[in-house]
Amino acid sequence: MKTFILKRKQIIIFILTLTLCAAIVINWYYTGRGNVPSTPEKEIQQNLGEAKQVSTDESAVSASAAQTYFTNAKLKRDAECDESKDMLKDIIESKDSGEASVKDAQEKLNKIIDNSKLQVDAENIITAKLNCESLVIINSDSSEILIPEKSLNDNAAIQIKEVILSKTGLPAEKISIIGVKNVVEN
Numbered sequence: 001m002k003t004f005i006l007k008r009k010q011i012i013i014f015i016l017t018l019t020l021c022a023a024i025v026i027n028w029y030y031t032g033r034g035n036v037p038s039t040p041e042k043e044i045q046q047n048l049g050e051a052k053q054v055s056t057d058e059s060a061v062s063a064s065a066a067q068t069y070f071t072n073a074k075l076k077r078d079a080e081c082d083e084s085k086d087m088l089k090d091i092i093e094s095k096d097s098g099e100a101s102v103k104d105a106q107e108k109l110n111k112i113i114d115n116s117k118l119q120v121d122a123e124n125i126i127t128a129k130l131n132c133e134s135l136v137i138i139n140s141d142s143s144e145i146l147i148p149e150k151s152l153n154d155n156a157a158i159q160i161k162e163v164i165l166s167k168t169g170l171p172a173e174k175i176s177i178i179g180v181k182n183v184v185e186n
Contacts, residue, residue, distance in 0.1 A: 069180060070133040073146070077137065081116055085109060111140065118167050125163050130156050136164070142174045149179035 091097050091105040119136045122145075126134040132151040137144045143164050147156065157177050164175050
């Protein structure tokens with residue numbers, strides 16, 4: 001009886017091994033029989049991080065151009081804002097500054113920080129409502145909103161004005177909405 005059990009275990013192991021071999025052969029057959037094209041190491045190193053255009057669809061290219069424009073514009077706006085903040089912080093921290101100039105600089109710094117937050121909040125809401133990129137510039141007495149020209153229509157203008165009115169409290173005539181052509185700007 002002991003030999004029968006040993007033979008049964010051997011038969012099960014043999015069947016499992018045969019099944020595994022069959023799976024390997026089937027996998028090899030359907031994945032190209034191991035014919036993997038080799039790529040020279042030098043070519044791999046040259047292509048690391050290289051961006052390639054995947055779609056030649058005109059709308060995808062123009063959307064990418066618009067996104068590049070808005071990204072660059074936001075970076076420029078943020079850089080100018082940071083420069084202004086640094087100058088105001090220097091005035092505030094300077095021992096040579098008078099009390100009135102420190103107070104004025106602190107008020108201006110707070111206004112810049114508040115406007116930056118309002119701009120980002122408004123951009124996020126406009127993007128969510130209109131499903132397009134936007135750039136919001138809020139000054140003390142006016143506001144400019146830039147969106148892609150293709151997304152600009154009466155309904156979009158109304159929604160944008162509602163967002164800016166609720167965020168800033170500026171009168172509607174002080175809100176400018178500008179359509180941006182989808183071009184790459186540097």
